[in-house]
Amino acid sequence: MKIKNKYFQILLSVLWWFQMLLKVVNLGKRITYVSTQQHQKLNRDQFFKVLFLITFLICFLFEQVVTAQTPNVTALVEQGIKDYNAGNFFHAIKNWQEALNQDKNNPSGAAVINENLARAYQQVGQNKEAIESLSAAIRDYGAVENIQQVGRMQSELAQVYSNLGQPRKAIALLCGKLVDKSKISETQGSQKIECTPDSAEQIATKHNDKRGKIAALGILGEAYRLIGNYDQAIKYLHAAQQVSPESDFLLLNSLGNAYRSRAQLHELQANSAKQAGIFSKEKEFTNKSTADYNQAREYFHNSIKLAQSQEQPLAEMRGLLNLIQLGSQTNQTKVITDETFNNAHEDALKVLVDLPDSATKVYGSIDIAYLQRHSQRTSPFTHCPTQMLSSDNEALNLLKSSVLTSNNLQDNRLQSYANGALGHFWECRQDSKQALKYTQSAIIAADKNLSAKDSLYLWEWQAGRILEQQNRKEEAIASYQRAFEILEDIRQDILTTERDVQFDFRDVVRPLYRTLARSRLELLEVGAIADKQRAKELSQVVETIDALKLAELQNYFGNDCILSALNPQPVGELLENNSATFKNTGFLSSIILDHKTGILLQLPNQTTKFKWIEDPNQEGTSKIVSSDRLQKKIAEFRTGLIKGEEEVNYDTTIAAELYDWIIRPFAEDIKPETVKTLVFIQDGFLRSVPMAALYDRQQKKYLVETYAVATTPSLRITTPKIRDRSTQKVLILGLIQKATIDGKVFDALFSVPEEVSAVKSLFTDYTDLMDDNFVPESFKQKLEKTTYPIVHIASHAQFGIIPEDTFIVTGRNQKLTISQLENSLRNLNSELDSVELLVLTACETAVGDDRSTLGLAGVALQVGVKSAIASLWSVTDASTAELVKAFYTNYRNAGMSIAEALQKAQIRMINAKKLPSSQGINIKYDNPVYWAPMIAIGNWL
Known part of the structure; x- marks a missing residue:
């Protein structure tokens, strides 16, 4: 089972046929399908004991099961039922498997045993076997032409997939097709359900299976909620209401x-x-x-x-x-x-x-014990909650009660969660002995048959924190590492579901990854690790930081495109195996922690170097620059650059200060004789500033005058490769006129004609779409007909804090969303048709929000482009045309990398006052406001 979303919400089991026994057992419609929240998501099985018995009752009462062929088979089935109800799930599985082996030629009997085997497998965390059993039940019911039961089994199999973090597979079984969220507006208000004939929903409809239809629609609604398509979720849930108005x-x-x-x-x-x-x-x-x-x-x-x-x-x-x-x-x-x-x-x-003793009682006790009047966090177990409604004594009694109840039920998942919650209570009260005792019990229960892998990372993380309280640093790191590895295994489904609400990541993934990196770095700092292990430890820090960068990208865009482009090699191996490609290149990765920020330098075939950012003008422990101070300084730097247009001469004071903090400590390692290009892999707020504009006060040069500069979200998603640039087609898209999008006015871009003319003068094989001719549909059509290795967009591009607010402004007051851009570029026929370079020259990011600049850094990757040139802020001036023309001129030079092409163009502007007047460049362009915002993203070669 894998974590899904902010509230740990998930469905429990589907019991659409309980209505048939309304007069036989007093269950009514109690368990049609259940949606839970928060950590109750960690157990979907609390009703399975009831479910199993009732299923068999139904099958025999309504003669859905052929009488067992031998008394031995009957005895095995009955014993399995007793074992299941006693909580002896493995014994139940053993008996039913034996019954199945002895009764292979009875598909009706085999079907019922298989569907209930699936429930027993889920009780012990064997989800693969559960899926196989349900699939076998579907096959057997199909063999005896019990199609209604086929539909029911498809719904139950869909439930399992949804529980496992695969709601799209659930939707395929339930309806046969997925409604794209981007197209929801086209169907808004329509309550018509359109599913394929062999889907669970249509089978229930055809057989007038009222409860089956309600269950299918209900699970559909929940599955769409789990992938963040709330409009569609509500539509299906209301449709279920219409089937059963009561x-x-x-x-x-x-x-x-x-x-x-x-x-x-x-x-x-x-x-x-x-x-x-x-x-x-x-x-x-x-x-x-x-x-x-x-x-x-x-x-x-x-x-x-x-x-x-x-x-x-x-x-x-x-x-x-x-x-x-x-x-x-x-x-x-x-x-x-x-x-x-x-x-x-x-x-x-x-x-x-x-x-009564039940999972609801266990989780209810924990919920109430940790209840706060105001909390936006995903889980109470990633922090010590404040202002809890329960007193310490009341909370302690509730948590002890949850442990006792879970022990009575003999359910590993419940025992894991109850013990972990009690362990966290003692952790927050600084009683590390009691905290560790219960946390270790939680780990043992969660690890048993992997019955609670989705909570195991929480307890390993918790154990790490407690061990750290006890100053057992190396043991703490080992626990953090195990938590990290488990979370890496399951994070794909955490990050790609309910992606519009981003609190999961900030509350769960990011803190754990940074805690692990911090712990390793601090251990290295005090010299607690032998020299021969230091390189290995730093390598693991790099892997942790890289995993964090990938997780942030995947979380922001909410899909698997990042993973499809992922190089399976760790960063260290990539550098070692591509030393010739990465020759003369240095990689600077940042990691922002609570109180300080670290920089790692990697060079091919050399030991990784690490330094905390320090202020050379301070002494002792105060030399460390706090993350808050760094963030304020970065904000001042960016603000000063943007406002530079108002100044005749740019004040380099802050740029020089940041150079001394970030670059100078590595001066001996990145001498320009050996290192020509610096590639930055930035964290958080550091993404929002152009490193090219840092200023070396000793050499009186900007950083870009010494090194070509590029940025990438992660080395593992970058494919450095030089391409043939001699003959290339370019698609030019431009907007001059003023536009209004969602009530926001985007000013006219009067310098776009000059910029477009500059591009046309360099590429004779071009197609241009301007103003009203530049709309999403025309863009898509052009790409479908012709291959364009270069796409140049001279228009406003906004990068918001959510993907829906990331778009390019087009003509007719329309917008090209990041999803539309991705779909258009990914629909190309082959790898040879792919766009090599995407250029965006008038971007806007939400100032002060690192998620918007993450969108900018990831846009090239997201849309399948190898490289991108984009601006960190909009410069509506002829300077952009000047910079673009110089860049493309250099780009056409086969011996020059993309980063170098941009570097030379920027240096030309820096030297504006020194160039002869015949070159016609405005002398004010030496101010970094005009050249600094343009950055190279992705493949820098």
Whole structure:
């Protein structure tokens, strides 16, 4: 099972046929499908014991199972049922497997045994075997032409895939096709469900299987919620309501979760609009967010009332916890009043007392113990929560109760979570002995048969922190490393689901990776590791930092394109195996920690060097520059560059100070006689500044005058390779006229004609689309018809804090989104058709937000382009045309790398006052405001 999203929300099992036994057992519609939140996601099996018994009851009551051929088979099946209900899952599996082996020629019997084997396999964490068993059940039911049951098994298999972090596979089984989020507006408001004939939803429809259809639609809704397509999720959940208009508290809970997820997306969109200065959009998204939060509240309220009227305490508890969490997350906006919140808290405590031993009781106890009035965090176990509603004694009693209940249930996943939660309680109270005791118990339970791999990284991380409290540094690092490796294994699904709400990454992935890097670096700093191990340790630091960069990119774009371009070799091996390619190149990677920032220098065939950023003008421990101080200095640097247009002569004071902090410590290692190019792999706020403009006060030169400068998100996603540039076609896209996008006005770019003319003068084989001729559709059509190795875009490009706010402004007040750009470029027929170079000359990023500059750094990779030249801010001046023309002239020189081509163009502008007037370059262009924002991204060769 893999982590999915901000609330650890996930579905439990699907029991669409329980309605058939409404008069036989008092279950009603209690477990059609269940959506849980937060760490309850870590257990989808709490109803499986009931599910198994009821399935067999149904099969025999309605003669869906052929009588066993031999008494021995019957005995094995019955013993398996007893074992399952006693929690002896491995014994149950053994008995059923034996029954299956003895009864191979009875497809009806084999089908029922296989579907319940699947549930037992899931109980012990053997999901691969569960999938195989459900697939076999589908095959066997198909063999006896029980198509209705085929559809039901497809829904249950879809549930397993969704639980495992593969909601797209779930959607394929349930409906047969995926609705693209980018096309949702075309179908907005339509409640028509269009699925393929062999899908679970259509099978249920054809056979008038009401409960099967509700289950399929419900799981579809949850699967779409998990991939961040909330509009489609809500559509399917409402469609399920229409099938069964009578209220269902589980359906109401799912709708509440879907509306809450969409409300959080709207909050993020409002924040993005605010940073972009689009205040009308900010108000619009804020209103939408409030409306969705209110809708979620009503669904949770109704779910609680219905559960109370039907005397379903487990369901009532789930609804109360959902309502409490909603109140906690929206405390500032008061979606739920303090009185309602406190009453829900008290009601939950009362219900909890009388709950039977169950997963809901375990997780409910933990939820309430760690409940805060306001928290936006993903998990309470990545930090010590403050202002908890429960007193220490009450919280401790609740957590002890959860451990006792999990032991009674003999469920590894529950035991892992309960012990880990109690261990964290003692960690926050500085009782490291008790903390380590319970945390180690959590690790043992989670590691047993890999039954809780998705929580194992949490407890390994927690153990590392506790060991660090005990000053057991090397053991702590070992725990952090294990947590890192587990998280690396499962992070793909964490980062590519519910991608619009980005708190998962900031709360879970980034802190762990940085903690591991910090611990290794600090251990090296005090000399606790032998010299021969230092190189290995630094290499592992590099791998950790590189993994962080990849994770950030994948999280931002929310898909697997980054992984498809990933070089499997570690960074160290890449440098070693490509030493000839990387000759004369130095790589500077930064890592920003809580109180300081480190820089690593890598050179081919040389030992990695590491230094903390220090202020040479300070003494002793105060020499270390705090990350806060560095961030302020970087912000001053960028602001000074952008405002440089107002100054006749640029003040290099801050640029020189930063050079002394970042570059000078490595001066002896990067002598210009041997190192010609510096490639920066930046972290956080350091991405937003052009390193080319750092100033060497000793040599009285900008950095770019000594080295060609480039940037890349990660070496493992960069393919350095020199291409033939002698004859190349170029597609030129330009916008001169003023445009309005989403209420934001983008000024006319009067220098674009001059820039476009400069490009045309160098490339005779070109196609241009200007103003109204430059729209997304025409761009796509041109790429479909002709291969263009170079795409030059002279228009505003905005990089926002979410991908939806990352776009290029086109004619007719339209925009080319990052998704449209990617789709157009990735639809090219072959590798030979790919775009080698993308040039964007009028970009805008959200100042002060490292996510927007991450979008800029990753855009080339995301759209499948080898290299990009882009600006960190918009310079609407003829200087851009001057720089572009010089760059392309140099670029056409086969012996010059892309980084060098840009370097020479920038040096030419720096020397504007020294050049003869015949060259016609404006002398003010020596100011870095005109040349510094243009950076080379990706392949610098």
